[in-house]
Amino acid sequence: MTQSDKPNPVQALPSVSDSGQVELDWERSFQVPRHGPLYELPRRGPVAKGEGIVVSMDATRLQIRPQGDMSSGLKSMLLSLGLLTSGVALWFSSMLWKEYERGTADQGFVVIMLVAIVVFAVIAIAALLKAFTASHVFPTLFNRISGKVVQLQGGRRIEANWSDLVPRVEIATAVTTGGAVQYHHLYLVEPADEGKMIMASAANNGQSDCLAYYEFLRRYMAAEWTSLPDTVCLEGARRPLLRELSANLWTQPTNYRPWQERSTLGKALSALALLAVALLWWPVLLLTLIGSRIGATPGFSAVDLGGNPQLTPNDPEAALPVRPAPAMGATEQGVYAAIAVLSTAAWCWPGVGVLARVFDLVRQLP
Structure with missing residues (x-):
């Protein structure tokens, strides 16, 4: 074999290593305005993953819930900025009016x-508009019969043929107080210039997660039912408030078994541990909860959703490995509600005195 006949390892990428790691072609990236660099993913993956994005699935339609324009935390920060700058604008207006009345x-x-x-009012209006109009999620619908993929990106409707879409991963770097953090997002992209882009994953994924999400979508569209993993569906466009609290609270160390299967001592220790964590960072958690309640939530029309296919019990398509999320028990709901009340009281009680003192100082200003 001559040197020119040897396979180029770079051209063989992207691929999946024996250990299951995704190997990208770092020499070849796709630049898209307002996005980080995009790298092509393999067309097949060793594992499939639908947990965390699937809303509903039947033999004809699969609906997923990728992230929207911004996270709940960022929306709450914009809301706080809008309220703060609104207060400053009103305070300056009050000072100007008083000086005008005095003739000074x-x-x-x-x-x-x-x-x-004017400056603070413009900032307030822009921040509040963005917080309340940014899409909470980008609902996405895959129709296996028509081969169409539809995504609602705020006020835009993106529609493409599944056969025209290729998987690519966006790697974006953000600088936080803890240093630089990389974010990976799966996009389904039309290769042509100015082609359509459809986001198809949740936030904070790795390259392997993005490939696993794509493999789930590929197997569904190819009707490979037996190879789909067991998947728990999401609870609509927004999670219930207590479920949102549970998801954002650091619950991994206490999730050693389902809540209803724990002993009385185990439930008590778990509740105390969660309360301790909530007390440490409740203001941030509260802002995240508020941010999860605001923002636009576009939905599909009845024509898009159509009717569920009528399948017989013997039809292999009737045994899709999907199930609804288990309901949160009364005890678990009570624990999270109590955590919210106690954490709010613990943070607000000393804050009342501080706010009263600040208000007195403001009133004493000339």
């Missing part, structure tokens, strides 16, 4: 205050 407002003071009021 000179021209320079009026100009400075008006500019400040």
